[in-house]
Amino acid sequence: MNRRKFINQGLLGSSGIILAEQILGVRQTFAAWLENVVIPVRESNDFSKLRNEYLLSSNIIYLNHASIGTIPRAVQRARRQYLDICETNPWFYIWGGGWEEGREETRAKAAELLHCAPGEMVLTHNTTEGFNLLAQGLQLGKGDEVVFSSLNHPGASVCWFHEARKKGFKVAKFDFPVSDAADMSKQEILDLYDRHISKKTRVLVFPHVDNIIGLRHPAKELTALARSRGVEFVAVDGAQTAGMIPADMKEMDVDFYACSPHKWVQAPKGLGLLYIKKDVQQSVKPMWVTWGQERWKGSARIFEDYGTRNLPEVLTLGDAIDFQNRLGDRLKQERYEQLWQYTSTRVEHNEELVWRSPKSWSLASSVYAVEVKGKKSSELARRLFEGHGIVVRPFSTAGLNTLRISPNLFNTEAEIDKLCEVLIAAAKG
Numbered sequence: 001m002n003r004r005k006f007i008n009q010g011l012l013g014s015s016g017i018i019l020a021e022q023i024l025g026v027r028q029t030f031a032a033w034l035e036n037v038v039i040p041v042r043e044s045n046d047f048s049k050l051r052n053e054y055l056l057s058s059n060i061i062y063l064n065h066a067s068i069g070t071i072p073r074a075v076q077r078a079r080r081q082y083l084d085i086c087e088t089n090p091w092f093y094i095w096g097g098g099w100e101e102g103r104e105e106t107r108a109k110a111a112e113l114l115h116c117a118p119g120e121m122v123l124t125h126n127t128t129e130g131f132n133l134l135a136q137g138l139q140l141g142k143g144d145e146v147v148f149s150s151l152n153h154p155g156a157s158v159c160w161f162h163e164a165r166k167k168g169f170k171v172a173k174f175d176f177p178v179s180d181a182a183d184m185s186k187q188e189i190l191d192l193y194d195r196h197i198s199k200k201t202r203v204l205v206f207p208h209v210d211n212i213i214g215l216r217h218p219a220k221e222l223t224a225l226a227r228s229r230g231v232e233f234v235a236v237d238g239a240q241t242a243g244m245i246p247a248d249m250k251e252m253d254v255d256f257y258a259c260s261p262h263k264w265v266q267a268p269k270g271l272g273l274l275y276i277k278k279d280v281q282q283s284v285k286p287m288w289v290t291w292g293q294e295r296w297k298g299s300a301r302i303f304e305d306y307g308t309r310n311l312p313e314v315l316t317l318g319d320a321i322d323f324q325n326r327l328g329d330r331l332k333q334e335r336y337e338q339l340w341q342y343t344s345t346r347v348e349h350n351e352e353l354v355w356r357s358p359k360s361w362s363l364a365s366s367v368y369a370v371e372v373k374g375k376k377s378s379e380l381a382r383r384l385f386e387g388h389g390i391v392v393r394p395f396s397t398a399g400l401n402t403l404r405i406s407p408n409l410f411n412t413e414a415e416i417d418k419l420c421e422v423l424i425a426a427a428k429g
């Protein structure tokens with residue numbers, strides 16, 4: 001951070017400078033903590049040490065990062081310090097340049113994460129808010145159609161039905177053949193969507209990675225398909241992607257991309273991101289309205305809420321992104337693939353277990369679904385947690401009876417072995 005520029009932002013004279021100096025102090029300490037994080041080396045497979053960087057209880061095997069992530073210790077410490085600074089003089093909150101400057105830094109880091117411009121990045125609270133903003137803000141009416149599949153999460157679906165009732169457009173939701181998804185090719189996925197797009201389709205919605213079987217949709221190709229069929233807007237749910245799998249807005253060419261960084265970016269809960277492409281911003285009406293908002297015309301900032309926000313938390317999101325950057329995309333991609341390969345092979349070699357997720361890494365992610373033949377997934381999930389401290393999520397939707405396993409980098413092969421052992425014992429028992 002540029003120290004002079006930062007301090008000059010303070011509008012409270014010497015008091016503002018004190019605030020800015022305090023925040024800067026946390027930033028500098030945080031940078032030093034980051035330097036001390038021991039980055040695992042893939043070849044030596046020492047990822048378990050990375051777990052020490054987190055507060056996770058030693059009694060649990062946490063394989064549910066797709067529901068909610070855990071914040072690294074360094075990020076959590078910085079977060080506590082921001083919150084403490086804030087409470088020393090809450091009045092600074094309103095006029096202190098330190099918080100405002102920090103928010104814009106977070107926006108810039110989020111834009112870098114998603115490969116877009118800061119003026120295309122809305123700081124929301126979660127993916128659900130992002131989709132509500134779109135469903136309310138897009139000018140849709142009679143004769144228009146919004147298309148998505150049954151793999152779409154409710155957070156990216158319910159708002160469209162609600163708005164459709166008010167405005168008269170149609171929601172064309174189709175069944176994704178989830179039980180056959182493991183063997184589907186990229187072309188079959190594209191053909192499926194192609195069959196459900198019509199001349200009336202104005203919006204296509206899909207999850208980049210869905211939350212049930214972790215199918216990595218071919219986002220770039222799906223967007224190109226939608227455009228070739230005359231679809232005006234492509235809105236993508238990136239809740240399960242940001243921080244786990246690279247997401248490049250320019251390359252995918254989508255119009256909207258909503259995220260929940262509390263999952264794979266390991267940021268504080270209740271902070272979200274929404275990308276709105278510059279060219280389509282004028283097609284969306286802000287969901288929140290308040291005084292002075294006009295000054296943000298021409299920037300995604302106009303879509304943000306203007307009530308009081310938890311700015312110390314927003315600053316922490318920037319630090320969480322820094323932590324992920326310190327780990328590096330290459331290491332993350334290699335490790336996620338390695339764990340996926342290990343688990344899928346382990347599952348496929350046991351006749352009691354069935355792999356329900358895509359069988360090629362290019363269509364898969366660190367979210368996978370496993371069925372235990374003849375056993376109810378909800379009962380198994382309870383048994384895993386109560387008997388062994390293993391946290392996974394059961395699913396019985398879309399005709400499935402699966403456990404969702406969603407490891408992070410620091411989960412180990414030994415933990416996967418333990419999970420499989422318990423499941424096999426349960427199947428035989």
Ligand SMILES: Cc1ncc(COP(=O)(O)O)c(C=O)c1O
Nearest residue numbers: 126127128153155210211239260
């Ligand atoms: C694919 C997907 N979309 C949307 C959501 C909703 O996210 P949030 O509750 O943060 O709005 C989730 C949450 O698990 C999800 O997995």
